[in-house]
Amino acid sequence: MATITCSNITKSYGGHPVIEDLNLAIPDHEFVVFLGPSGCGKSTMLRMIAGLEDVSSGTVAIGGEDVTHRHPGQRGVAMVFQSYALYPHMSVRENITFGLRRAGVDKAEIERRLHQVVSILGLEPLLERKPKAMSGGQQQRVAMARAMIKTPKVFLFDEPLSNLDAKLREKLRTEIRRMHNTLRTTTIFVTHDQLEAMTIADRIVLMRAGAIEQQGTPDEIFDRPATRFVADFIGSPAMNFLLGRVQNGAAVAGSVQIPLPPGRFRLKEGQEVELGLRPSRMDLVAADAPGAITGRVQLIENMGSEGQVIAEVDGRELSLVTKDFRRLSIGDAISFAIAPEHLHVFDRATGRSLLAKDA
Structure with a gap:
C-alpha cells in the first residue's frame, strides 16, 4: 500500500507561513496533480512529501507509516525534476542504473529492471548514447527511467515538462499517463499548466496561497468549480x-x-x-x-x-x-x-x- 496522508501540514520560512494546516489523503494507485499559480505552495508540498523540505508542523505518512522525519532515501519515493540532472560523461544505460549499481544490486536484477523500464519508455535504441547526443524529450525520458528502475512506492514529478516545446510536452504527457496505467504506482505531478493537469490526472488538487482551493476529478473541477478563482x-x-x-x-x-x-x-x-x-x-x-x-x-x-x-x-x-x-x-x-x-x-x-x- 502506498497511500499518502498529509495531516495538518504547516510550512514557514523565517516565521512567514507559506502553507497552513493543510490536510490531504491520496489513495494507493491514484495519479494526483498539484495545480496552481506560481507561489501557491504546490512544489513545497511535493518536496515535504519527498523529504527535501522540513515540515514546520504536522505529519506526512506513506503506506500508513509516519515518514515526517525520515531521510528522503528511506521514504520509498522517486522524484523527477524539471532539470534532467543527468551525468554528462555516462551513457543512458549508466545513468539509469547508477543508483542500483551504487547500492550493490545484483547485475542480473539490474538488467531485468533496465529492460523493463527502457521498454516502457522506448529507450532501447539510446542505451549507449551520452546526454549531449539526445534531445530534451529523450533526456527527460532517461530521467524518468532512472526514477522508475528503483521500483518506488511513490512517483513524484516536479514540473518535469516545463523545459520542453509544446509538441514534446504533449508526447511526454501521454507517455507518463501510459506509464502510470502500466505500473499503477501512486503518483503526484506538479504543474502550473491547467491543460496538462486536465489531460493526465485522476484527481486535481488546485492550490492557492498555501491552501487547497478545490480538489476533484478533472470533470468536477471544470464543470462544478467551487469558487470564482477555480473557474477562472x-x-x-x-x-x-x-x-x-x-x-x-x-x-x-x-x-x-x-x-x-x-x-x-x-x-x-x-x-x-x-x-x-x-x-x-x-x-x-x-x-x-x-x-x-x-x-x-x-x-x-x-x-x-x-x-x-x-x-x-x-x-x-x-x-x-x-x-x-x-x-x-x-x-x-x-x-x-x-x-x-x-x-x-x-x-x-x-x-x-x-x-x-x-x-
Missing part, C-alpha cells in the same frame, strides 16, 4: 465573467438576461452575483432566442476545427468558441446563448459558487 484558472479560453443581480427569476447584467432554472442555485431576489460563462459552452442562436446575448464581432481567432469569437457586449468583450466561426466577419452583429445548466453563479462578496449541493 481552469479552461482555455478563460471563462467570461459578468457582474449582475438576481431579478424576477433571471440573472441580469446590463442587456444580458439569462433565465435561472428553479432550485439549481441558492439565490435571493436582488442578490448581487457574478455570472460565469465558459466560451466552449455557448452557441450561436437567433437574436430573439431566450437568454440571447447580442453583440458585435470584434475579433476572430482561427483554431483549426473551431474558432474563438470575441464580441463586444455592453462595452465589454465576451468570447465564445464555435465551429461556425468561418461564416462570421469582424463587425457582424452576433447573438449567442448559454444553456442554463452550464451557467455558473458566484457570490460577489465571497467568490463562492452558489450552485445548490444537490443540483
Whole structure:
C-alpha cells in the first residue's frame, strides 16, 4: 500500500507561513496533480512529501507509516525534476542504473529492471548514447527511467515538462499517463499548466496561497468549480465573467438576461452575483432566442476545427468558441446563448459558487 496522508501540514520560512494546516489523503494507485499559480505552495508540498523540505508542523505518512522525519532515501519515493540532472560523461544505460549499481544490486536484477523500464519508455535504441547526443524529450525520458528502475512506492514529478516545446510536452504527457496505467504506482505531478493537469490526472488538487482551493476529478473541477478563482484558472479560453443581480427569476447584467432554472442555485431576489460563462459552452442562436446575448464581432481567432469569437457586449468583450466561426466577419452583429445548466453563479462578496449541493 502506498497511500499518502498529509495531516495538518504547516510550512514557514523565517516565521512567514507559506502553507497552513493543510490536510490531504491520496489513495494507493491514484495519479494526483498539484495545480496552481506560481507561489501557491504546490512544489513545497511535493518536496515535504519527498523529504527535501522540513515540515514546520504536522505529519506526512506513506503506506500508513509516519515518514515526517525520515531521510528522503528511506521514504520509498522517486522524484523527477524539471532539470534532467543527468551525468554528462555516462551513457543512458549508466545513468539509469547508477543508483542500483551504487547500492550493490545484483547485475542480473539490474538488467531485468533496465529492460523493463527502457521498454516502457522506448529507450532501447539510446542505451549507449551520452546526454549531449539526445534531445530534451529523450533526456527527460532517461530521467524518468532512472526514477522508475528503483521500483518506488511513490512517483513524484516536479514540473518535469516545463523545459520542453509544446509538441514534446504533449508526447511526454501521454507517455507518463501510459506509464502510470502500466505500473499503477501512486503518483503526484506538479504543474502550473491547467491543460496538462486536465489531460493526465485522476484527481486535481488546485492550490492557492498555501491552501487547497478545490480538489476533484478533472470533470468536477471544470464543470462544478467551487469558487470564482477555480473557474477562472481552469479552461482555455478563460471563462467570461459578468457582474449582475438576481431579478424576477433571471440573472441580469446590463442587456444580458439569462433565465435561472428553479432550485439549481441558492439565490435571493436582488442578490448581487457574478455570472460565469465558459466560451466552449455557448452557441450561436437567433437574436430573439431566450437568454440571447447580442453583440458585435470584434475579433476572430482561427483554431483549426473551431474558432474563438470575441464580441463586444455592453462595452465589454465576451468570447465564445464555435465551429461556425468561418461564416462570421469582424463587425457582424452576433447573438449567442448559454444553456442554463452550464451557467455558473458566484457570490460577489465571497467568490463562492452558489450552485445548490444537490443540483
